Amino acid sequence: MQIGPHYRARGGCTFRVWAPLRNKVDLRILLPEERVLPMEKDARGYWWISLEDVLPGTTYRYRLDDKLERPDPASRFQPDGVHGPSGIIDPAAFRWDDGNWRGLPLEEMIIYELHVGTFSPEGTFDAVSSRLDDLKDLGINTIEFMPVAQFPGERNWGYDGTYPFAIQNSYGGPEGLQRTVNECHAKGLAVILDVVYNHLGPEGNYLRDFGPYFTSKYKTPWGDAVNFDDAFSDEVRLFFIENALHLFCDYHVDALRIDAVHGIVDTSAMPFLQELAEKVDAISSLCGRRLYLIAESDLNDVRIIKPQKLGGFGIDAQWCDDYHHAVHALITNERQGYYDDFGELSHLAKALREGYVYSGQYSSFRRKRHGNSSLERPAHQFIVFSQNHDQVGNRAGGERLSSIVSFESLKLSAGIILLSPYIPLLFMGEEYGEDSPFLYFISHSDPSLIESIREGRKEEFREFMWDAKPYDPQEKETFLRSRVHWGKRTSGKHGILLAFYRQLIGLRKELPALATPDKESLDVEENDYTKILSMRRWKNSCQIFLLLNFSKSQQETAVSLPEGLWVKILDSADERWSGPGAMLPPIIKTGDELTMPKESFALFRSTETERGK
Incomplete structure (x- = not known):
């Protein structure tokens, strides 16, 4: 690891930050005793200093050219949020009990996606741990966390994170995540962590003050693109690669789900995703267990999941949106937005046979041809779902399927997902027909930013022509409405649906013809x-x-x-x-x-x- 603070035990700590265009960088220790220390610069633009009297709990900032003071971009902990000082932790202090854990093969995974903040009234990692036995009893063997990198405030989906190395303080911080992963492994559950490498959130994002982390060559929905292929891009790529390795090594996660890779613009001969896959393969060998990368992509481009020896990037698997859209359009009859491209049973049949529905055909929604063929890619490279955080939360009213289709259709959608030839994913509460919405929520502090997000959400919904009025994402009530009601899961039809899901998952595991993802047989x-x-x-x-x-x-x-x-x-x-x-x-x-x-x-x-x- 070359980036960030590296605590070495007994007070030894080396600080290293990339700021190639700065003339002077100082380390300002705030607690336990304030002091300002000059840092040295190396040939690659990294400023560093090594100390022998820094203990966990120390807080600090960097002073740039005697003008600006900023938290560490690679901070391991932000105890007071995105604008506060960075904190020193000792990641090696946690005592892991998972030495015998050898991971779970990708093809055996039955994934449960959850949002830590709304999965329980407490909204913490420890509260997630208290429900693991119930999920295991359901048949779940893999937990996927929506992003937990430090974001502004205490209410956020996680995709506005601004400190990729720091674990959200309100969820329980670094040790909270370590405890939960340790507990998951003790119960035989793998852990996937959602990470965001295509952008950083707007509030608390101080990367521009340190260096050219962004480029104006390309524009994305979040503004200037992350600099993966322009001048200085080597160190930007290293920042995110080291983040991935840090999460694998210090938090023992089994896989990373990489958000919206179509937002990563990179024309390099060695694309960032390919380089990342190579590094993760290498660290897998050192860890003695297989570590995975899973992409979210709306490109329908098979190069992302092709092995590198076949000219691909070598990502292990991807979320298959086409499968979701084919199922959703059939059971709801919705045709707004991208659902305009779906609605025929032949779409679902092709998704079952191949993965992608659009493999080069004309897309009415996109008004151009879309995708290439996924026919030759094995089934275990596709993760399918009838609901997830995006497909629920990006509706104006955040409605789950339980609020828009019949009870019979809920069971039908469960069958086509859990008995499919692909890897199934459930969204928290789906298994018992949770009927509270999952809405988009934030807790920003900048009034102009809040208003911009409100207007942006309204604009997103125009093409779908939904009747529901969007909830105010800044209001706390929007967040509270999005909590799952765990107590419902055993009563009435909720309990029947829960038992139905349990039966389906049991059959998937029990019957050899269902247990192995396979498009050939x-x-x-x-x-x-x-x-x-x-x-x-x-x-x-x-x-x-x-x-x-x-x-x-x-x-x-x-x-x-x-x-x-x-x-x-x-x-x-x-x-x-x-x-x-x-x-x-x-x-x-x-x-x-x-x-x-x-x-x-x-x-x-x-x-x-x-x-x-």
Whole structure:
């Protein structure tokens, strides 16, 4: 590590900050005793000083050219928020108990995305730990945290973070995250941390005072782009690469989900994402377990997840927005905004077979051709979902599916996600039909910035033409409305849905044909007229057949199957699941004429011991 404060034990600490265009940088120690110390500059523009009398709890700032005083861009802790001084911690002081943890293979992950601040009334890492047993009982084996880098105030999604190395103080700070990761590993749960490398938040972002971290060559939705390929970009790239390695090494996380990589503009011969993947591969070898990078991208560009030997960047997996959009448009009939490109059952069928729906075709929403083919990429590289923080929170009213579709459609969406050939992700509360909204919230201190964000949100919603009036993101009530109500999960239909999710996850783990993400051992057939889709998957002697009706009315269908009998093992319409009553027989065979209730699905297993095609 070359950036930031490096505590060495017994009071030894080296401070290192990049400020290549500054003529003078001083370290100003504030506590326990104020003093100002000059720093030395090296050939690459780093200023440094090594001391032997700095203990954890010390606070400090950097003084730039005798004019400005700023917190450390690579601060490990901001005890008083984004504008306050930086604090020294000893990351090695935490006593880890996960020495035997060897990680979880990507293809086995069942991911649960949560926001620390709204997941409990306390809004802390420790409160998350208190609910891990319930999540494990559900069948979850991977927790994904929305960003926890220090952001302004105490209310934020996390994508306005301005100190990538510092863990949010109001959540419990560095030690709080370490405790929770340690507890996750003790319970057999992997941890994914969401990180933001495409921009930094507007409040408390002092990087420009230190150096050319941004470039005006490119514009992004957040203003000037992060400087990944212009003059001085080597040190900017190093800043973010060291951040990733820091999170893996000091916090023992198993994967990083990289936010909106389409916002990383980089024309380098060695793109930043490729360099990052190489470094993470190297640190994986040192850690003795596989560490992963997962991208969020709306480019539908397979280069991001292709191995480097095939000309790709080498990112391990990506969120598959096309899969979400195909499911959402079918079950809601919404066609606003980007949903204009979806709504046919053939879209979902292609997503099941390939991953991307748009692989070079014309997109009405974008008014141009979009994407390239993902057919050759393996299924474990795609993470699918019917809800996540973006798809819920970026609605004007923050409505979850539970507020806009029927109970039967909630079960249908659960089936197409959890029984898909891809890696499933659930958004907190989805498993029991949480009906509180998840809204966009902030707690900034600059009135002009707050007003700008309010207007920006209204502009975002215009293309969707939603009736709901956006909630004020600055109001505390907006944040409070977004909390999940954990106590609901066992009562009434909430409890039924929770048991349904538990059953689905159990079947996914139990049946070999479902347990392994796989696009090769897969047959999909669709009928856009009836809105019935069938999917057959197999592995060795295990075969399953999934029949789904996305229509809003009862439908008739004939099935084409390999010879033999197929036994029904789950039916979403069953009264057990508060359905209208099962209409499909307990055993079916090829050629049978079947009647399916609206918005329902059923799962069958072959009684044959050998796979037939």
